[in-house]
Amino acid sequence: MKISIQEALAKLEPSDKPFLELFAHGSLSVEVYKPIEKDLQQPHDRDEVYVVMAGHGNFYLDGKTFTFKEGDFIFVPAGKDHRFENFSNNFCTWVMFYGPKGGENDS
Numbered sequence: 001m002k003i004s005i006q007e008a009l010a011k012l013e014p015s016d017k018p019f020l021e022l023f024a025h026g027s028l029s030v031e032v033y034k035p036i037e038k039d040l041q042q043p044h045d046r047d048e049v050y051v052v053m054a055g056h057g058n059f060y061l062d063g064k065t066f067t068f069k070e071g072d073f074i075f076v077p078a079g080k081d082h083r084f085e086n087f088s089n090n091f092c093t094w095v096m097f098y099g100p101k102g103g104e105n106d107s
Contacts, residue, residue: 005053008032009092019095027098034092039083047103048095050074055091059084078103 003022012020012032023030033050035041056069062080076082078101084091 003030005092008053008094009034027100029097031095031097032092033095035084035087039085039087041083043079043081044076044097045078045101046097047078047099048076048097050076051094051096053092053094055088057084057087057091 001023008020008022009032011022012034018035019031019033021029021031027046032053050073052068052070052072052074054070056067058065059068059074059082061074061076061082065085068074068084078099084093
C-alpha cells in the first residue's frame with residue numbers, strides 16, 4: 001500500500017471536513033489532516049502520531065508549545081489536549097491513530 005501526499009490531498013479536497021481516513025488495518029487508522037485557519041480538534045481516545053507533510057507553525061500539547069516544520073514527528077498520548085497553532089497556509093499532516101482506547105501503557 002502506498003499513498004503519496006498529492007494523492008492524499010486530492011482525495012481530501014472534495015470533502016467538507018479537514019481530515020479523511022485513507023487507510024485502516026487492525027488498530028491502525030491513517031488520515032490526512034489539513035485544517036483551514038484554525039485547528040478545532042479535541043483530545044482523542046487513542047494514541048496518535050503526526051508526521052508533518054508540509055508547512056510549519058506551533059504545536060500545543062498538554063500545557064507546552066513548541067515549533068514544528070515539514071518532516072517532523074509528533075506523538076500525542078491518548079486524552080491529551082493538543083492542537084496546531086499559527087500554522088502556514090500550506091500546512092498538512094499525516095495522522096496515525098493506533099492501539100486501544102485510553103492509549104498503550106508505557107513499558
